[in-house]
Amino acid sequence: MAVIAIVGAGMMGSALALPFLAAGHEVRLVGTPLDREIVEALRHSQPHPKLRAPLPAEVRSYFDSELERALDGADAIALGVSSAGVRWAGEVLSPFLARTPRLLSMVSKGLAWQDEHLEVLPDVLARALPETMAGALAPVGVAGPCIAGELLRQVPTSVVFTGRSTQACEAWANLARGPFYYVHVEPDVVGAEACAALKNAFAMGVGFGAGVHEARGGSGGSVAYHNYESAVFAQAILEMQRMVELIGGNPQTAVGLPGTGDLTVTCNGGRTGRFGKWLGLGLPLAEAIAKMEGATLECLEVLRELDAALSHYDRSGRTRPTELPLLRHLTDVALRAAPVAMPFERFGRA
Amino acid sequence: MAVIAIVGAGMMGSALALPFLAAGHEVRLVGTPLDREIVEALRHSQPHPKLRAPLPAEVRSYFDSELERALDGADAIALGVSSAGVRWAGEVLSPFLARTPRLLSMVSKGLAWQDEHLEVLPDVLARALPETMAGALAPVGVAGPCIAGELLRQVPTSVVFTGRSTQACEAWANLARGPFYYVHVEPDVVGAEACAALKNAFAMGVGFGAGVHEARGGSGGSVAYHNYESAVFAQAILEMQRMVELIGGNPQTAVGLPGTGDLTVTCNGGRTGRFGKWLGLGLPLAEAIAKMEGATLECLEVLRELDAALSHYDRSGRTRPTELPLLRHLTDVALRAAPVAMPFERFGRA
Secondary structure, three states: OOEEEEEOOOHHHHHOHHHHHHOOOEEEEEOOHHHHHHHHHHHOOOOEOOOOEOOOOOOEEEOHHHHHHHHOOOOEEEEOOOHHHHHHHHHHHHHHHHHOOOEEEEOOOOEEEEOOEEEEHHHHHHHOOOHHHOHHHOOEEEEOOOOHHHHHOOOOEEEEEEEOOHHHHHHHHHHHOEOOEEEEEEOOHHHHHHHHHHHHHHHHHHHHHHHHHHHOOOOOOOOOOHHHHHHHHHHHHHHHHHHHHHHOOOHHHHHOHHHHHHHHHHHHHOHHHHHHHHHHOOOOHHHHHHHOOOOOOHHHHHHHHHHHHHHHHHHHOOOOOOOOHHHHHHHHHHHHOOOOOOOHHHOOOO | OOEEEEEOOOHHHHHOHHHHHHOOOEEEEEOOHHHHHHHHHHHOOOOEOOOOEOOOOOOEEEOHHHHHHHHOOOOEEEEOOOHHHHHHHHHHHHHHHHHOOOEEEEOOOOEEEEOOEEEEHHHHHHHOOOHHHOHHHOOEEEEOOOOHHHHHOOOOEEEEEEEOOHHHHHHHHHHHOEOOEEEEEEOOHHHHHHHHHHHHHHHHHHHHHHHHHHHOOOOOOOOOOHHHHHHHHHHHHHHHHHHHHHHOOOHHHHHOHHHHHHHHHHHHHOHHHHHHHHHHOOOOHHHHHHHOOOOOOHHHHHHHHHHHHHHHHHHHOOOOOOOOHHHHHHHHHHHHOOOOOOOHHHOOOO
16 A cells, blocks of 8 residues: 555546546545635535535545644655646646655646647656656656546546656556556657646537537537537547657557547537637637636647747748648647638648 | 549538549549439439539439440549448449549548458458559548538548559549548558547447436536547547557558547547447337438447457467457447446456
C-alpha cells in the first residue's frame, strides 16, 4: 500500500482517487486555493459540487493550507490542476520535493508556445521543479479517453501514462492499474501530450456539426449531421498526426488512445463539443463563450498557442499555408470570429 | 451532362442519386429483384420505403425487368447492391458491358476469404466482368463516412473513390463532385475497401458499451459509458491498421475517411451499433439477431470471412495469437456466442 496525494480537487483530480483506492492505496485529496468550496463540501460528506456525486468515504480531503500535512509521508503526488495551474503547482510543491523526491504525475492537458517551440506540460512542470526531481522521477502525464464522471462510477477506462522517464511511468502504472483502470505506458511523451491538448481544439470543430444541423431545423438521431461530423473527425486525426510530427513526436501516437480515443470521448461527453455546437448554431463568438457560463474552454487556450506556432512555422517555411486546413479554420473561427462554414474542399491527406 | 444508371434501389443506391443530380446528370435508378416494392413506391411518387423520405422527382426508376432500357445510353453504372449482390450484378451486367464498356462503381462493402486470401469487392466484381472492362475501366469502390439518409438530405458528405485504375476513379470523381459531396481519390484500394468492411465488425464492439451501461442501470448522456466505447474505438483503429497491412494495403489509409471517419459514422448512425448494444445488454446471440428484424448484419458477414482468414494466418505463422485481441474477441462473441466482457487488459499497440 502506498500513500497518494492528489493536488487539485476539480473533477479529474477527484475522480482519479477511484483507481488508487481500488488498488488498495491511501488517497489524500488536496484542494487548490480555487477548490475551497469543493473541499468544504467533501468535509461535510456532501456530493462533490462539480461531479455532482459523492466521493468514496475513504478519500481524505485537505484544504490548500493543509498541503504540508497532506504531503507528509506521501509516496507519490498526482496533480489534478488545470493547465494554467501547472506552474503554480510546480512552485508550491518544489520545497517539499527538494527535501524528498517523490513520484509526480499530472492530468493537466495543454501546450505552451515558448522560445519558438511548442512545449508539452510535463516538460513545463519539470522546468519549475528542483533538480533533484530530474531523471527517473520526471513528471508523468496522463492521456487517453477519460471522462471524470465515468471514472468515478468505475466505468472501464483505458489511459496512457507518458513521460521522459519510462521507469517513472511504469512505477505510476503499477500504483494505478486495477479492475476498471487500464494503464498503457507510452514512451512518446511529446506525441501523447500533444494529442491530449489538440483534441480539445478539434472537438470544437466536430461540434459545429450539431449546431449547423439544428440551425437548419434538424434534431438528433441516427440520421442527423453525422456525415459532416465524421469527415471533420477523420481530418482532425490526420492533422493531429501532422502537428505531432511538427512538434517532434511520433504521428502513430495520434492513432491510439491519446488521439482517436480521446477525440471520441471528448466529442461524446465534453463541454468543448457543446461550445462548438453554439458556434455552429451561428452564435457570435462572444455569445458562445458567454453561454458556457465561465467553464474553462481549453479549446481556446490551446488554439491561441497553436495559432502562434503556425504563424512561426509558416514564416520559417516549416509548414505550407495549404497544410492543416481544419486547424487553421478553427483558429480563424475561435480567435478571429470567422464564419464556421467548414472548408471540406480543402481537406485531404496534407 | 452524363447519364448515370444506379443498379440497386436500396438506401445507399437511392441516396447516391442526389450528388449526381446536383452535378447536373440524368439519373436512372434500377431496382434488383429484391427492390420491386421500392420501385413500385417510387413509380407512384411515394416516399422511399426504406429511406422513409421522397426521392427528387427527377430520378427515373426502373424495375429489374427494365434493366436493358435503363442502361441504354448510360455513360456510367453505379452498383448500389449489398455485398451478396455483387457477383449477381457482375453476371447480369456482363452482357451489356461486353458490348459497350462503361464506367463502373459500387457502394457495396465487404471482404471475401477466397483462395487463401482476403479479397476486396472491386476485385471480386472485376473477376465477374468481361475482359473488355479491364484496365482503365476497373471498378471503382466508394468508402468513407456516408449515412444514406443524410446524403439524401444533402448533409455535407466526404468520401473516397478507390480502385485499381486511378483514371477511372478520377473520371467518377469528376461526375460526382458537387456542392455537398466531396470526393477524394484514394489509390490504396485494398486499404480503403478493407476499412469499409472492417468498420462494421468493430462498430459492433463499440456498441457493446451502450448495452453494458444500460444493463448496469445507466441511461444516455454526457456521463455514460464513453470511456469504454472510446477505448474500443481506439483499439479498433489500431487493429484496422494491422488487418490492412496483413491484406496488403497501407495502414495509414485506416487513419483517414475510410477508417476513423467511417467508424465514427457507423457508431453514431448505423444498425451495427444497435446490434452491438443488444449483445452488450446480455441478449443471447440468436435473440440479438432476432431483434434486428431481418436487417442485413454486415458485421456478421465480415466477421465470418475474417475468422477464416485469422485461422489461416495463425496456422501459417503470419499472425501471433496475441495479436488483434479485439477482433478475435468480436469473432468469438458473434460466431461462437462468447460473453461480451471486453478484454481491455489485452489491448495495446499490437
